[in-house]
Amino acid sequence: MSGARPGSRAPLTPVLPLRRDQPAQPERDEQRDIDGVHTYYVMTGGPNFLVHNCGDVDYGEVLDDGRRTGVVAIITLADLGTGSKPSRRIIPPGFAKNTPGHTRGHLLPKSLGGDGRVSANIVRTSSKVDNGAMAAFGDSIATHVGNGNTVLFQAAPRYLPGANVPYRVDINAFDDNGWSVSAQFLVG
Structure with a gap:
């Protein structure tokens, strides 16, 4: 997402990946790409999690x-x-x-x-x-x-x-x- 700054909030684009154990029941996931930011926290209102954009x-x-x-x-x-x-x-x-x-x-x-x-x-x-x-x-x-x-x-x-x-x-x-x-x- 161009122009995003650390700490800013932005809308997420939903993506529906298929789960191998339930191919007919996709689960909702969120796709996020932030230009220039490789690692960031996603705060979900429940458990927060770490996202890393560049592999390991x-x-x-x-x-x-x-x-x-x-x-x-x-x-x-x-x-x-x-x-x-x-x-x-x-x-x-x-x-x-x-x-x-x-x-x-x-x-x-x-x-x-x-x-x-x-x-x-x-x-x-x-x-x-x-x-x-x-x-x-x-x-x-x-x-x-x-x-x-x-x-x-x-x-x-x-x-x-x-x-x-x-x-x-x-x-x-x-x-x-x-x-x-x-x-x-x-x-x-």
């Missing part, structure tokens, strides 16, 4: 100046342990090989299925933070998912004006049962 992972974009726009993903038990190391071929802005204290860091952690071959998922971070506090935070989310919970994960790199190397990465994760965690990591 949206790695965002790499802008012309190299900035990464961020990652949104729905993490399930099946995602755990499927991530990969950052590709040596990906050189994010600010990263120089063999520079002490620098590393290629995932926005969506490897422990949560983050793909190290997707350049939009890799930013320059400090080794101490990436391999320490950020890794522990990702592992804590993985533990929650490992207990059978589905989690919406979001990581957003933050940039100073005119910079293309993030100084901070903000991470938020929550589920439909009220669990949530948030953290900010200084990575510059």
Whole structure:
């Protein structure tokens, strides 16, 4: 829906999908497409639910100046342990090989299925933070998912004006049962 803003309300277009168990009894569903918004909550007056428009992972974009726009993903038990190391071929802005204290860091952690071959998922971070506090935070989310919970994960790199190397990465994760965690990591 063009022009929709976060928090706005809009009419829904009904769609009637056929249920496999009752092909002659379609159940009412609502179709919603919001331009530029990939994940949002639908408030029904009963249980609210999370909607994600882009499949399980949206790695965002790499802008012309190299900035990464961020990652949104729905993490399930099946995602755990499927991530990969950052590709040596990906050189994010600010990263120089063999520079002490620098590393290629995932926005969506490897422990949560983050793909190290997707350049939009890799930013320059400090080794101490990436391999320490950020890794522990990702592992804590993985533990929650490992207990059978589905989690919406979001990581957003933050940039100073005119910079293309993030100084901070903000991470938020929550589920439909009220669990949530948030953290900010200084990575510059």
